[in-house]
Amino acid sequence: MDNHTAFITQLSEAIKNGDFVKLSLGHYKGEEKALKNIYVKLVIIKRLFMLSFTYRYQTKDITRNYAVADGVAEIERLMGKDNFRAATLFTTSVHVFAQLSNRGEWLIRQEKSTIKKEASRSHDEPKARKLQADSKRYLQELRLTDAEGKVFKNMQDKWKQINHYIEILSSMLQALPENEMLRVVDMGAGKGYLTFALYDYLRNVLQRDVIITGVEYRGDLVEFCNQVAQRSEFAGLSFAEGTIESYTPESGLNVLIALHACDTATDDAIAKGIRNxxxxxxxxxxxxxxxxxEIEKGKTKNELDFLLKHGIFLERQAEMLTDGLRALLMEYHGYQTKVFEFVSDAHTPKNVLVVGVKKDINTARQAEIRLKIEETKRYFGVSYHHLERLLG
Structure with missing residues (x-):
């Protein structure tokens, strides 16, 4: 029996005996350029065991579920010189590593397993939280948890929202410059739920030196949050009274955040970030x-004007156009942008999150973006975008 067949047999036996934990395929040499890895786990769907494949691409993940026999056959097919040249099988007793050599031979080695608990078979396995709801002072004072660290029933959605927010930001935060003090401004901080959580994550999880300022126009909330920060011994966290438009950072700025800033206040926040x-x-x-x-005033005739006579479509078009132009304007000023959905909590609509990461840009690319902005404005009858005016 050759090593490739032996590996597949060992995989089948591990599934049959209940020892299978997971499998990964790597070192891809196939034709799908964006495909990086495949991860396989055993799940229960409608009371049937199935193999769940996660296809990890450069910018997305795709999940497909197979009957066990079909899944094993798919793994066998995927292992080859024109597909995946490496595979790792994790079981409760051993880890098996398979590598295809340059001579076309599969090399196998094994190590004793370090897995101490049975793998979960739940298809919708709960995600590990970036923050733990333990007996932290700020969580109690914000009325998220009791003294034992248990999340109050009526705050479960808020707690999920906070963790979802940290989850989205985590990879971007970890990519920020190291060996320097991080300076973060949270515009429109409100009661500070997300501001406190962000400080906790950066300071206590990522172990970063950080100064965070929460900006809020309601003086009573600013006073309350500053008191909570002091009692929680969050030395690098403070709150300042003011609006997004009026606030000026005292020194350099690494991160600017503005969630749910209404209408042109979002433009004020973006402009602050770009200028700093x-x-x-x-x-x-x-x-x-x-x-x-602007769209209503311009009433430009184009291929979409039949849609824009309906109020709800006009509203959606205005949203896409506003945020699309914001992304283009950020790109013009050297930011690599991403736009995706952010679920604020279980009982409110999904929101668009616009993210910009500072990069370099050349004048030729700026000219292309400038032309695209002008063409887009002309097409929809828009004379100006507020962010454009702010940035001159």
Missing amino acids: NADLIVVAPCCHKQIRR
Whole structure:
């Protein structure tokens, strides 16, 4: 029996005996350029055991579920010189490593397993939280948990929202410059749920030196949050009274965040970040009145005007156009942008999150973006975008 067949046989036996934990395929040499790895686990779906494949691409993940026999056959097919040249099988007793040599021979080695508990078979396995709801002072004072660290029933959705927010930001935060003090501004901090959680994550999980300022126009909330920060011994966290438009950072800025800033307040926040050369800008806009008024005023005739006579379609178009132009304007100023959905909590609509990471840009690319902005404005009858004016 050759090593390739032996590996597949060992995989089948591990599944049959209940020892299988997971499998990964790597060192891909196939035709799908964006495909990086495949991860396989055993799940139960409608009371049937199935193999769940996660295809890890450069910018996305795709999950497919197979009957066990079909899944094993698929793994056997995927292992080859024109597909995946490496495979690792994890069981409760051994880890098996398979590598295809340059001579076309599969080399196998084994190690004793370090897995101490049975793998979960739940298809919808709960995600590990970036923050733990333990007996932290700020969680108690914000009325998220009791003294024992148990999340109050009526705050479960808020706690999920906070962790979802940290989960989204985590990879970007870890990519920020090392060996320097991080300076973060959270515009429109409100009661500070997310601001406190961000400080906790950066300081206590990532072990970063950080100064965070939460900006809020309601003086009573600013006073409350500063008291909680002091009692929680969060020395690098403070709150300042003011609006997004009026606030000016005292020194350099690494991260600017503005969630749910209404209409042009989002533009004020983006402009603040760009002017201060922030490494990372994160905004979740709400209300898009300025561009909607421009579209209504312009009444330009184009291929989409039959849609824009309906109020709800006009509202959605104004949202996409506003945030699309924001992304282009950020790119013009050297930011690599991403736009995706952010679920604020279980009982409110999904929001768009616009993220910009500071990069370099040349004048030729700026000229292309400038032309695209002008063409887009002309097509929809928009005379100006507020962020464009702010940035000159």
